[in-house]
Amino acid sequence: MADNNKHLTNRRTFVRASGAAGVAGVTGMAGCLGGLGGGGGGDSTAAPKDVEPAKKINFISESTPPSVAIKQITDEFKKETGIQVEMTLVPFNNYSEKVASDLNSQSGNYQAFYVDPYVVGSKYYPDIQALDPYIKSDDYEDVPKGTEDFIQSHVDACGRYGDGKLRAFPYDCPTMMWAYRKDIFQKYRKQAEKDLGFPFEPGKERTWEQYYQMAKWMNDNVDEVPYGTGHQAKQHDSLQCDFHNVFWAYGAEDMEGFSGRPGDEIKDDAKPQFSAKKGVKAAKFYDKLLKVAHPGSTTWTWSGVGQAFAQGKIAMTPEWHEFNSMFADPDQSKVSDSVGWALLPQADARSANIYGGSGIGINKHASDAEKKAAWQFLVWATKPKTQLKILKRTGGTPTRTSVYNMDEVKNASKKSTSESQYPNVVPPTQEAWKKQNVGLRPHLAQWPELDKILYTQVSKMVNGNKSPKKTMKAIDSGWSRTLK
Structure with a gap:
């Protein structure tokens, strides 16, 4: 098991997190708050149906408990899809510099990445692929239990930005x-x-x-x-x-x-x-x-x-x-x-209980084949079954309502800190995430x-x-x- 305290100590400039276009948002500022990166691929449509997904993609993240756990089980994703994910886990400052450089240059070297809502999301959202076309298309894998299964305040905080489009799936949620x-x-x-x-x-x-x-x-x-x-x-x-x-x-x-x-x-x-x-x-x-x-x-x-x-x-x-x-x-x-x-x-x-989570998204400047592969990775990395595995491995806290409704997670949340097999579900976070409290x-x-x-x-x-x-x-x- 990973050293949770080590990752928490290194991790967040920290919780940068929260607010969104219609949430903690900015109206009328989309033009001046966009990223420095330029055009590359479209936002309004998903990659064409006849394009085969790439066999390999690169994912970069701050070294957080969920990403540590995901790295440990990417072989399962490759077995399911045939897609290899090369993961780069680095301290926050290194992560933010590398992602900013990639998006500014429109290189598309990191086809999927951890989306910090402030250093990355707020500034570079035009360079993050809108996910709505993939969600609506019949040609792509469905999001298990739908996007409504994600906790709404998490979506508001780290999923939507200046134009209101969904650009990241909630991934972690310290509060x-x-x-x-x-x-x-x-x-x-x-x-x-x-x-x-x-x-x-x-x-x-x-x-x-x-x-x-x-x-x-x-x-x-x-x-x-x-x-x-x-x-x-x-x-x-x-x-x-x-x-x-x-x-x-x-x-x-x-x-x-x-x-x-x-x-x-x-x-x-x-x-x-x-x-x-x-x-x-x-x-x-x-x-x-x-x-x-x-x-x-x-x-x-x-x-x-x-x-x-x-x-x-x-x-x-x-x-x-x-x-x-x-x-x-x-x-x-x-x-x-x-x-x-x-x-x-x-x-x-x-x-008021400040929320500090981040999301994961797709690089708009990646090729269509890479976007298709990255979409499959996003769906897999955030689905309930994977979130439960992350909870078991490193204590990363789920961002989906259905995970909290699982019997074993419900039972763990009712126990004391010392007795619970999942200590991070013991604090009353779901109450803290309600609109009136977050x-x-x-x-x-x-x-x-x-x-x-x-x-x-x-x-x-x-x-x-x-x-x-x-x-x-x-x-x-x-x-x-x-x-x-």
């Missing part, structure tokens, strides 16, 4: 949720509830202010851990993710009309809104929260805070649910018997620059170098310059 120590919450419940005056129990019924009070109370009253909470608040993409959970919970908007909800749209004349009243209120709270968090928080990304939780240094944390595989492993975790999961707290608007970032071609502006400024704030109000104004200014 941030509330990880907590069940033993500590059970042991101290009566005392904490007497002192705090509200239920000492994680869940979306709690507010972020109550989360803060719980953390502060545990700092003073709990002996089992040094600190109540910890965060992935290093000057890094992880900080943007951690901050957005709070930001959207307060109903704050990145841009006019966009607050991380499915269906939010960004219009042509929309302006950044971080320094609006709700944004400043969220920033003030986040700054306050970090002051009672473990001091290591400002040096941790998702892997650091995950290790801190696993080693018993904090009692709770917002963390990517796929870390539950590490938490369940007694060789890596001191708390495997005591891990609980819940949706993140709410604030003035809702509970947090999706916008599809903007400039996301890497916008992301860096956001986490750089918030880092200054949590390190005491800038006030919340000035921080939000600085983000607005930086985003405005970048989006011109």
Whole structure:
């Protein structure tokens, strides 16, 4: 079995993920958000019926648990189809550079590839083959159980972009949720509830202010851990993710009309809104929260805070649910018997749980024969039977409803982290993916620059170098310059 923690640590600049044309999307911007690559093959029709599929294709991906598992079983695909898949698995930065180079040059060297929604999907979607013609054609293999079997928020986040066409199938789906120590919450419940005056129990019924009070109370009253909470608040993409959970919970908007909800749209004349009243209120709270968090928080990304939780240094944390595989492993975790999961707290608007998945798609610039072979690979790699194998091998979380409805997966999801054979289905992700709870970032071609502006400024704030109000104004200014 692959080392899940290793891949999670290397993997995501991370969860870049979310938003779509009609979801967390952009209207009226398709012309200026397109990729740098040019024309190559058509979008409106599938490859001709009389073309034989290529016998070999190249697939490139960030080294993620699903791709590691797929690589282990590609011989099964070759046996079924006669098509050989050469797989290149590399760290995220190498993956993004190689795919961008291939699409910019229209070379078509990688006929199928991992579609990160931001670095690849948002910017290069015109260079990714539209899948709708293949789905509708009677000449191509059907998608098992249809595309409606994919979880809708996943399709919204990593399948559709500026023109609304389906260009990728959901492939992985890490989501941030509330990880907590069940033993500590059970042991101290009566005392904490007497002192705090509200239920000492994680869940979306709690507010972020109550989360803060719980953390502060545990700092003073709990002996089992040094600190109540910890965060992935290093000057890094992880900080943007951690901050957005709070930001959207307060109903704050990145841009006019966009607050991380499915269906939010960004219009042509929309302006950044971080320094609006709700944004400043969220920033003030986040700054306050970090002051009672473990001091290591400002040096941790998702892997650091995950290790801190696993080693018993904090009692709770917002963390990517796929870390539950590490938490369940007694060789890596001191708390495997005591891990609980819940949706993140709410604030003035809702509970927002940021989604971080990616898809897989076909290179528009590949030949017709290669596209036919790549289509077969996409269908096979994402079908329920294959997703179950991936879950068993590396803990990669399924993106299909039917997999969660399988008896063995249902039974595994009802067990505790330490007892479940599939720990990554234990967290209540299906509830987190509902429209009212999921947090999706916008599809903007400039996301890497916008992301860096956001986490750089918030880092200054949590390190005491800038006030919340000035921080939000600085983000607005930086985003405005970048989006011109």
